[in-house]
Amino acid sequence: MPSYYSLGSIPHKRHTQFRKPNGELFSEQLFSTEGFSNDYSLLYHHHPPTAIVKTDTPVDVSPKVAEERMLKHRSFDGFKIKPVADYLASRIPVLVNNDVQLSLAAPEQSTTDYFVKNADADEVIFIHEGSGTLITQYGQLKFAYGDYLVVPRGSIYQIHFDNDINRLLIIESHSPVTPPKRYLSKYGQLLEHAPYCERDIRKPTDLLTYDEKGDFLIKTKKRGMQYGLHYGFHPFDVVGWDGCCYPFALSIHDFEPITGRVHQPPPVHQTFDAHNFVICSFVPRLFDYHPDAIPAPYNHSNIDSDEMLYYVDGDFMSRKNVTRGMITLHPAGIPHGPHPGAVLKSIGAKETKELAVMVDTFHPLQLTQQALDIENEGYVMSWAE
């Protein structure tokens, strides 16, 4: 739901004749969401975006669930996911349900010989390591450590990395990803009490326009299948667009923490909203300042949500043996809380440098075999030591 934006050339009036210098018409495309009932953009192409010239045999890329039901605390060593050259092949689903799919990826190469389109889900690509440029039909987004790249479903993109060491957490959402509604005015402006504002949302720039004929492969994901669709014209042939639906970037380092005299509940960390799950950012902040405050969290039993925490950097105060890229999963149904000793250790502490991304889902997450392959055994008993 970013604010209205425009790049390149567009006609004064929508749905009217918009011509090239040689008199030919540009081809208009309405890119709408939730049918025709939510944010949309209008794009102007050199050529119709419909000219499929070849199709490949579909490939099943759906996650393979290895453990559908469980009730214990889990921990996974995310950096054990092996680097893979190809970007799409590098994306390893670890935790899934019908609302969201969480994948880890360590891609080594940029996408240069094909384009990516996820018709299933909005993608939130969190950049843990690496930097580069997301190239889209809407323009380019430079990215670096700590960025959330939010890509509406159906957007066509390539991702170019500056080098071969990259670590990504990819959140695929089957519903639109938006800022929390309580932070929005009735017309969609981020309010004063929001932890970030429009200035923090980085929009695409430097629109690239290729008026090229040829064979352009868009690897398109739909219902867990990947379809190789070859188009006759370059997909980045947009001369201009406007609207409210486009990819954007938000750095976790631009998320301003909300603190208080006593411990603040997880919703203060919420960064994005989606149907049946939320995305939260735990960022460096001053601790609670009541003279008798206990900065470590209380034991909690949020009976309605699974908690997935992805540790990015810093010393995580409530857990021991935490490493970068580690995931913990605390399922609904059993309480969890600080590890032994963490409560006393936290008393008197003034600040934390912790950096983490949390995804709370309102329906249970299921585990893939790749998650089991990187599991830290015995985590469920780590409170009893």
Ligand SMILES: [Fe+2]
């Ligand atoms: Fe928790």
